[in-house]
Each structure stands twice: as C-alpha cells, then as structure tokens.
Amino acid sequence: MTSPPTSATDPVGPEATVPPEAPMAPIGRLFAVVAFLEAFTWVGLLVGMFLKYVTGTTEAGVWLFGRLHGGTFMIYIGVAIVAAISLRWRWWVTVTALLAAVPPLVTVPLEIWLRRTRRLTRRPRVLAAEASEQGPHQAPR
Numbered sequence: 511m512t513s514p515p516t517s518a519t520d521p522v523g524p525e526a527t528v529p530p531e532a533p534m535a536p537i538g539r540l541f542a543v544v545a546f547l548e549a550f551t552w553v554g555l556l557v558g559m560f561l562k563y564v565t566g567t568t569e570a571g572v573w574l575f576g577r578l579h580g581g582t583f584m585i586y587i588g589v590a591i592v593a594a595i596s597l598r599w600r601w602w603v604t605v606t607a608l609l610a611a612v613p614p615l616v617t618v619p620l621e622i623w624l625r626r627t628r629r630l631t632r633r634p635r636v637l638a639a640e641a642s643e644q645g646p647h648q649a650p651r
Contacts, residue, residue: 535632546617590608
C-alpha cells in the first residue's frame with residue numbers, strides 16, 4: 511500500500527524510495543533510543559516534581575531527573591540534527607523532531623511515526639551515472 515502523493519517531487523511518499531525490507535540506519539536506531547530516553551527522563555522529572563511540589567516529601571527526584579533530563583535533552587537535539595542531515599529529512603520533519611522534545615513524552619509518538627514512514631531508514635543515493643542519464647533538471651535533490 512502506498513501513501514497519497516505528498517508533493518510533485520515525491521509522488522508516492524518517502525516509503526517509495528526505500529525497499530520494504532530495508533533495515534533501520536544506525537543513526538535511526540540511535541535516534542529511537544535517545545527519543546525513548548528523553549521521554550523516560552521526562553517521566554522521572556514529572557514524578558519528581560509531583561513528589562516535591564504536591565506531596566512535599568522529597569526533592570531528590572527533581573535533583574536527579576532534572577540533571578538527567580537536561581543532559582538527555584541536549585543529546586536528543588544533537589542526535590536529531592545529525593539524523594536529519596544523515597537521513598536527508600525534509601525541513602519540516604527536522605523542525606517537528608526538534609519541537610517534539612519540548613512537551614512531555616512527544617518524542618515517543620514522533621519516533622513511532624518516523625519508524626512507520628521509514629524516515630529512520632537511509633534512502634539510497636542516486637549514482638552519478640544514473641543522475642547523468644536523467645539529465646541535470648531531473649536529478650533528485
């Protein structure tokens with residue numbers, strides 16, 4: 511099953527350029543792991559904030575998960591930028607991935623969507639010989 515056309519340059523969606531059996535790229539796997547870690551540390555920080563501000567029992571959760579989440583957030587931003595360049599994401603996919611780190615737990619559904627649309631799989635590059643056969647105006651970007 512193919513997706514509906516997304517643009518004139520990508521007539522049948524991103525999955526058309528990747529074989530169905532194509533494995534996830536190493537940077538795609540790293541992105542998936544870091545996205546889940548970012549969400550996990552968000553949950554820890556939210557629980558820590560509940561314990562600190564609602565029950566008033568301890569500040570240890572905010573102290574620990576605040577640091578873990580801050581570090582994981584920075585790693586996520588870096589990995590998202592590297593993945594966007596390496597996997598040749600469109601600009602709006604990159605912006606969506608970066609913005610997904612701000613609200614709690616949004617990196618998980620984003621990672622699921624990226625996996626389902628095969629955006630965590632490396633797209634094959636057109637060889638120079640194929641590009642010259644297509645002509646200068648038809649070569650993919």
